[in-house]
Amino acid sequence: MLKKLTALAIAGMALSTTVQAADRDYISIVGSSTVYPFSTVVAERFGKETKFKTPKVESTGSGGGFKLFCAGAGGNTPDITNASRKIKSSEVELCAKNGVKDIMEVVIGFDGIVLANAKSAKQYDLSLRDIYLALARNVPNPDGSHTLVENPYKTWQQVNPKLPNNKIEVMGPPPTSGTRDAFAELAMEGGCKSFDWIKSMKKTDKNKYKAVCHGVREDGAYIEAGENDNLIVKKLQNNPTMLGIFGFSYLEQNEDVVQGSKINGMAPEFEDISDGSYPVSRSLYFYVKKQHIDQVPGIEEYLAEFTSKRAMGQEGYLADKGMIPLSKEYYAKVKNNVAKGVTL
Incomplete structure (x- = not known):
């Protein structure tokens, strides 16, 4: 009982x-x-x-x-x-x-994903291809052959002679972040598929294509900041040559200290994000x-x-x-x- x-x-x-x-x-x-x-x-x-x-x-x-x-x-x-x-x-x-x-x-x-730097420094003007070559784990061989090599680029000028001779140092979100996913899909893949031979890989080996286009380098050029966009803004203020990745709303909230880079010649603006013409826009x-x-x-x-x-x-x-x-x-x-x- x-x-x-x-x-x-x-x-x-x-x-x-x-x-x-x-x-x-x-x-x-x-x-x-x-x-x-x-x-x-x-x-x-x-x-x-x-x-x-x-x-x-x-x-x-x-x-x-x-x-x-x-x-x-x-x-x-x-x-x-x-x-x-x-x-x-x-x-x-x-x-x-x-x-x-x-x-x-x-x-x-x-929202638009921005690549921003300190307002005290010169504004960057980047193409999607520049972004991919700077941040991808593996990139097309600089010798022009259709092969991939571990990313050799240390400065933006090595990526594109028109860019400043600054160390590639980008602070951004971790893999758990939707911003990271969207950045990989819109910016990284956008630059990656500008190489026709990699673009054609999507039809023959979709998994390899995604690994090539979405894989971010892990040698210190890309720095994970956790889920803290305010931390990125503070770091940019202390390091004027560094770039940070975050949403447009954080750029607006901190426009007195940081500026958005032009991407494919277009600065992140309200109207261009709303009509989808800014290259890195998302829902x-x-x-x-x-x-x-x-x-x-x-x-x-x-x-x-x-x-x-x-x-x-x-x-x-x-x-x-x-x-x-x-x-x-x-x-x-x-x-x-x-x-x-x-x-x-």
């Missing part, structure tokens, strides 16, 4: 824990360091202006965010993950494997566990605030923070999908 009561008590404790976890009274948000400042300003307004608690927002990087988000459902896992890239099919599969099946995708705006997202909407108070209302015209609109407060807003038509579609609870 005592054993039976003990078993019932333990079962009751387990049930109580589950209920308590599901009844978490605040929204848990993780993910992209780029989306973090936008998500934080929405969370702060939401906490001040509604009856709900201020959501807890953590900057873990897009990859780290998806890992936490897809670990399972329930109160001990995040409700929302921010991302500066689209969710991968492998991450959707991981989510499904762990019981996260109804995922809402919300596109919130656009920003967040993802929501639909099954948590009924479990955690405030998620539905938080979604309504984030996708409101005053936040995401052309003249919204997120645009004031440096986010490039969606077109009116695209915004209307996103808002409608959120209202209907459309999932992937």
Whole structure:
């Protein structure tokens, strides 16, 4: 009898824990360091202006965010993950494997990835090919043959005689970052495929092509800064010849001390990022566990605030923070999908 009561008590404790976890009274948000400042300003307004608690927002990087988000459902896992890239099919599969099946995708705006340096130094003018040759692990042999060699370039001038004779030293995000993924896809691969013989490799050996075009050198020329864009800005101020990689919003917030490099002759500007003509532009997202909407108070209302015209609109407060807003038509579609609870 005592054993039976003990078993019932333990079962009751387990049930109580589950209920308590599901009844978490605040929204848990993780993910992209780029989306973090936008998500934080929405969370702060939401906490001040509604009856709900201020959501807890953590900057873990897009990859780290998806890992936490897809670990399972329930109160001990995040409700929302921010991302500066689209969710991968492998991450959707991981989510499904762990019981996260109804995922809402919300596109919130656009961002440009910048290569910036201190305003006290001369502005860089780089092509996508320059960026690839400077930062790739393996590059085309300088002798002109269709072979790859370990990156031999130490200065920007060695990459391109028109560039300054400065040491190649670029501080940027780690592999878990969506900014790193987008930079590899848009900037690195953009320069890589300017070599026709490498571009043709995509048809014959897709894995090798990706390794060649996305692989970043590990000899000290590229320095990982973690998920901390503010640290990169500080380092640039102390080292005027160094370049840093981060989102356009951080450039805007620190335009008194840093400047964006021209890429393919184009400086990072609001209008050029919004229409996609700036070469390193990307969409920003967040993802929501639909099954948590009924479990955690405030998620539905938080979604309504984030996708409101005053936040995401052309003249919204997120645009004031440096986010490039969606077109009116695209915004209307996103808002409608959120209202209907459309999932992937």
